[in-house]
Structures are given as structure tokens and as C-alpha cells.
Amino acid sequence: MMSSVGKLGRVLGRKGLMPNPKSGTVVNQDRISSAISEAKKGRVEYRLDRLGIVHVAIGKASFKEDNLLENFVAVVERLLEQNLMDLKVIM
Structure with a gap:
């Protein structure tokens, strides 16, 4: 395929x-x-670039602020749970 x-x-x-x-x-x-x-x-896929910046989509532009904030908090909590060194680095 x-x-x-x-x-x-x-x-x-x-x-x-x-x-x-x-x-x-x-x-x-x-x-x-x-x-x-x-x-x-x-x-949700997220990646860490060589400068240490995390790239992740937290929602669409049409989402309300409350929904975006909720998604952002969920992403941050998940990143803190994981070891950031496990993320794939984009070169």
C-alpha cells in the first residue's frame, strides 16, 4: 500500500x-x-525540536478559550508525566 x-x-x-x-x-x-x-x-502527536521547543496542536482556531486552555493544561500535564528525553528530536 x-x-x-x-x-x-x-x-x-x-x-x-x-x-x-x-x-x-x-x-x-x-x-x-x-x-x-x-x-x-x-x-495527539508532539515533537521536541533541537532548541527544546515542544510542537503540538492544542485545538482549532474555532475552539472556545476554555476548551483551548483545558487542552493546553492536559498537554502540559502529560509532558510532565513523561520524561522529555523520550521525545523524538527533529533535526
């Missing part, structure tokens, strides 16, 4: 829509049910 999607890489890659096995958007058939349940629960 990746070979057929790979041809669209130039278009999908620029928009951040290219499937990637490392990010969990490409799964084997035996993991499909667990991947679907994980996606329904809500999965």
Missing part, C-alpha cells in the same frame, strides 16, 4: 498528510482494530 501512496508524496508531504509507519498512521492488518480504537480515543 505504501508504494501506491508513495507516488503522492510530493502533494501529501507538503500538507502533512503522508502516512508514516513511525507516527502510527501505517499499520499491519493484525493491528488494525487496535489502531482504530486508538484513533477514536484521540491521539
Whole structure:
């Protein structure tokens, strides 16, 4: 499947829509049910760049301030629970 999607890489890659096995958007058939349940629960990707800045989406521009604040607090709490050295560094 990746070979057929790979041809669209130039278009999908620029928009951040290219499937990637490392990010969990490409799964084997035996993991499909667990991947679907994980996606329904809500999965947020965040990365740490080489300057130590955390990149994460906390919501859409249409969200109310209360919802954005709630999402921000949840992200900060999750980051504090994890060891920041475990995050993938973007080079």
C-alpha cells in the first residue's frame, strides 16, 4: 500500500498528510482494530525540536478559550508525566 501512496508524496508531504509507519498512521492488518480504537480515543502527536521547543496542536482556531486552555493544561500535564528525553528530536 505504501508504494501506491508513495507516488503522492510530493502533494501529501507538503500538507502533512503522508502516512508514516513511525507516527502510527501505517499499520499491519493484525493491528488494525487496535489502531482504530486508538484513533477514536484521540491521539495527539508532539515533537521536541533541537532548541527544546515542544510542537503540538492544542485545538482549532474555532475552539472556545476554555476548551483551548483545558487542552493546553492536559498537554502540559502529560509532558510532565513523561520524561522529555523520550521525545523524538527533529533535526
